[in-house]
Amino acid sequence: xxxxxxxxxIPTAFRRDGSLDLxxxxxxxxxxxxxxxxxxxxxxxxxxxxxxxxxxxxxVVEAALDELADRMRVIVHVGQPSAFEAVRLVGxxxxxxxxxxxxxxxxxxxxSDDAVFDYFRQVSDAVGDGRLYVYIYPARSGNPVSxxxxxxxxxxxxxxxxxxxxxxLDELAAYRAAVPADFELYTGADxxxxxxxxxxxxxxxxxxxxxxxxxFRALADAARSGEASAIAAAQAAVDEVVxxxxxxxARMKEGYRxxxxxxxxCRMALDEPDADAKAxxxxxxxxxx
Numbered sequence: 001x002x003x004x005x006x007x008x009x010i011p012t013a014f015r016r017d018g019s020l021d022l023x024x025x026x027x028x029x030x031x032x033x034x035x036x037x038x039x040x041x042x043x044x045x046x047x048x049x050x051x052x053x054x055x056x057x058x059x060v061v062e063a064a065l066d067e068l069a070d071r072m073r074v075i076v077h078v079g080q081p082s083a084f085e086a087v088r089l090v091g092x093x094x095x096x097x098x099x100x101x102x103x104x105x106x107x108x109x110x111x112s113d114d115a116v117f118d119y120f121r122q123v124s125d126a127v128g129d130g131r132l133y134v135y136i137y138p139a140r141s142g143n144p145v146s147x148x149x150x151x152x153x154x155x156x157x158x159x160x161x162x163x164x165x166x167x168x169l170d171e172l173a174a175y176r177a178a179v180p181a182d183f184e185l186y187t188g189a190d191x192x193x194x195x196x197x198x199x200x201x202x203x204x205x206x207x208x209x210x211x212x213x214x215x216f217r218a219l220a221d222a223a224r225s226g227e228a229s230a231i232a233a234a235q236a237a238v239d240e241v242v243x244x245x246x247x248x249x250a251r252m253k254e255g256y257r258x259x260x261x262x263x264x265x266c267r268m269a270l271d272e273p274d275a276d277a278k279a280x281x282x283x284x285x286x287x288x289x
Contacts, residue, residue, distance in 0.1 A: 004193060004220035005203030007039040007075065007186060008032050008210045009046035011249050012060060013256075013264035020056050022063060024262035028210065029067035031261045035213035038203070039073030040064065041102065045140065045165070046207035046249055049077055051267045054092070061093050069097065079104025079135055083122040090126040102133040102163055107141035113149045124156040132158045137165040137188070147178035154179050163188055163205050169195055176200035190216075191242045194223050194231060211255035212241045212288045237288060244284045248273075251281050258285045 010032055013024030032040055042064045043049045043057065052060065061076055068074050076098045078089035086103050093101065103123050105116055124132055134153050138144040145153070145162075153159050161184030164172055169192065175185055176199055187196035190206040193216065197203065209216040215237035222230035245251045253264040254273050258281060265272075273281060 002197060002224075003202045004197055004223050005039065005186070006037040006193070006209055006213075006216050006220060007041050007073070007203060007205045008035060008037045008213070009041040009044050009188075009205050009207040010064070010210050011207070011252050011264065012043065012047045012052070012267075013253070013262055014048075014267040016265050018265075018267045020059070021262070021264060022059055024264045025060055026063050026067055027262040028256060028264070029064055031256070031259070032210055032213075033068050033071040035209065036217055037072060037209060037213055039075060039100075040068050041075050041163075041205050042077065044077040044102065044135070044205070045137070046210070046247070046252070047077070048249065048266065048268050049079070054088075057089060058092050058096070061098060062096050065097050073100060074098065075100040075102050075133065077102045077104070077135065078123070079107070081106055081108050083119045086119070086123050087126040090123060094126075094128065094130065098130070100131045100133075101127055102135045104135040104137060105141045105143040105145060107143060109142075111143050113146070113152075116143060116145065116149065117152055120153050120159060121156055124158040127158040130158060131160045132156075133184070133186075134159060134162040135165075136162055136167070139166040147174050150175055151178050154183050160184055161186065161202070165189075165205075169199050172196060172201060173199040190247075191235075191238050193219055193238070194235065197223065207247055207249070207252060208242050208245045211245060211252050211259070212285060215241055215288050241284050241288055244280045251277060254278055254281045255285045255289070258282045259289055
């Protein structure tokens with residue numbers, strides 16, 4: 001059966017001074033929990049994971065599982081520069097009930113294919129009876145994953161799929177052609193749900209859907225119906241919200257302010273939207289939330 005899963009990449013709420021706003025994060029989790037989307041991707045790029053310490057990781061994971069585990073899948077991102085650090089995060093998350101995980105490849109230093117494989121071997125072992133997704137994002141990690149390496153990673157006992165960010169549909173198709181039929185692939189390109197599924201993916205990991213889930217749900221429903229006019233209309237709506245909000249966490253958080261969800265800010269060095277951008281966010285949120 002063709003799947004059009006929408007896994008929502010969820011921002012982490014911070015106060016203006018940069019401190020963690022756990023109650024604000026809970027409010028975002030509750031909002032996402034009402035979306036009808038198939039899953040949540042917690043503490044990934046959209047969640048500003050590089051800026052999170054161990055205590056904050058623990059608190060955010062606890063909050064996410066508490067608010068979302070009975071509503072949708074919760075995938076906890078544990079990727080770190082080293083297997084030691086990633087395994088430590090897996091242990092913390094497992095103790096709190098997490099069953100699905102994603103790990104960015106090692107990053108900052110360039111790693112050989114054998115080193116990347118060993119990293120995921122250790123993370124896979126730590127996952128135990130859980131499920132692990134390889135997070136492929138060479139534009140940020142500096143470590144590419146070839147189709148041949150992904151085939152090797154797919155042999156690890158708990159590696160069930162991959163999230164693929166900022167790679168082309170042709171590159172996604174090359175992964176699909178190489179890996180086993182039951183290996184799951186998700187694109188990180190918000191607008192490419194239908195196009196990615198057409199290449200053999202199972203869905204999208206989308207940060208924009210954390211603010212405006214309705215156009216994404218409409219697109220998934222239209223794709224399942226196969227009605228060309230409905231797909232075109234839904235795709236146009238998704239394209240509009242993605243063009244306005246995109247992968248910009250500060251704009252996502254402006255959307256939460258417009259919606260009255262929470263008054264959240266970014267911890268990492270990201271520009272706050274200017275007046276024109278705020279007006280555009282308010283317009284699309286008003287039209288599509």
